Amino acid sequence: MSYHKSIKPFTTHVPTWCPGCGDWAINSAIKRSFVNIGYTPSDVCVVFGIGCSGNMNDHLNAYAFHALHGRSIPVALGVKLANHDLPVLVVAGDGDTYGEGGNHLLHASRGNHDITVIIHDNSVYGLTTGQVAPTALHGMRAKSTPTGMIERSISPLALLVSQGATFVAQTFAGYLDHASEMVEAAMRHKGFSVVNVLQPCVTFNRVNTYQYYLEKSYYLGKEHNPKDKQSAMKAALEMDNERYALGIVYEDKDAPVYHEQVPTFDGGALVSQTPKRPIDVLTEEFLA
Ligand code: SF4
Numbered sequence: 683m684s685y686h687k688s689i690k691p692f693t694t695h696v697p698t699w700c701p702g703c704g705d706w707a708i709n710s711a712i713k714r715s716f717v718n719i720g721y722t723p724s725d726v727c728v729v730f731g732i733g734c735s736g737n738m739n740d741h742l743n744a745y746a747f748h749a750l751h752g753r754s755i756p757v758a759l760g761v762k763l764a765n766h767d768l769p770v771l772v773v774a775g776d777g778d779t780y781g782e783g784g785n786h787l788l789h790a791s792r793g794n795h796d797i798t799v800i801i802h803d804n805s806v807y808g809l810t811t812g813q814v815a816p817t818a819l820h821g822m823r824a825k826s827t828p829t830g831m832i833e834r835s836i837s838p839l840a841l842l843v844s845q846g847a848t849f850v851a852q853t854f855a856g857y858l859d860h861a862s863e864m865v866e867a868a869m870r871h872k873g874f875s876v877v878n879v880l881q882p883c884v885t886f887n888r889v890n891t892y893q894y895y896l897e898k899s900y901y902l903g904k905e906h907n908p909k910d911k912q913s914a915m916k917a918a919l920e921m922d923n924e925r926y927a928l929g930i931v932y933e934d935k936d937a938p939v940y941h942e943q944v945p946t947f948d949g950g951a952l953v954s955q956t957p958k959r960p961i962d963v964l965t966e967e968f969l970a
């Protein structure tokens with residue numbers, strides 16, 4: 683299949699990312715997944731966070747919403763609750779998702795909301811020129827930490843597995859085929875699915891480079907059982923030792939998703955239901 687031709691319906695302007703940035707590969711991986719699943723631009727909604735990753739909002743043709751910093755997940759949940767028949771994807775950075783939006787991530791995980799979150803994990807705030815983000819390595823020197831980051835780095839995969847996300851995967855922007863495979867698997871998963879993409883920021887992060895991840899990442903083998911939470915936590919916590927597992931770390935295909943447990947939705951997606959009371963009547967009640 684010629685991806686160049688087939689992803690064209692999802693392509694708008696040429697991105698402005700720095701040459702060599704991992705965002706380019708993530709952009710392609712997302713579009714490939716849409717094509718493989720059979721979506722057209724009007725079949726899917728993408729909610730973007732703030733950051734270099736969020737600038738994909740200008741380059742990807744689909745229903746889209748550019749949310750506030752750290753607020754892409756609650757906006758996506760709102761879209762999903764209004765129309766649970768619509769596939770909803772979040773594209774955001776590590777600072778956005780694990781920093782400003784960390785609380786939203788936890789609660790979307792425990793709710794098993796049926797959305798997919800793709801995280802561009804470059805360990806810095808790239809758009810604001812390279813301050814450390816929560817996944818930066820302990821001791822990392824950057825503009826915001828001239829003598830080294832004092833805090834320990836967050837363990838994103840362990841956080842997600844422990845809080846109830848039902849699909850947790852990791853990939854590397856240097857491996858486009860693998861990244862496409864993981865994004866597609868996440869989108870096909872029913873429930874809260876997250877792909878942490880190790881994404882070199884070639885301009886502001888001189889530590890987590892392509893070479894760094896080529897040396898420190900490894901594919902999860904057949905011995906890894908993604909259904910087993912203990913194995914998943916073991917693989918997830920390898921990041922603390924600068925070893926990065928690539929593949930599906932954890933998957934639970936049987937957990938009930940949020941919208942299937944809301945009695946109001948028995949009558950179909952909210953967007954297709956006739957409101958019992960007109961919105962202007964409700965508004966008047968609030969204003970009274
Ligand atoms: Fe990519 Fe970093 Fe450039 Fe942003 S600043 S486009 S993350 S390389």
Ligand code: MG
Nearest residue numbers: 775776777806
């Ligand atoms: Mg970042």
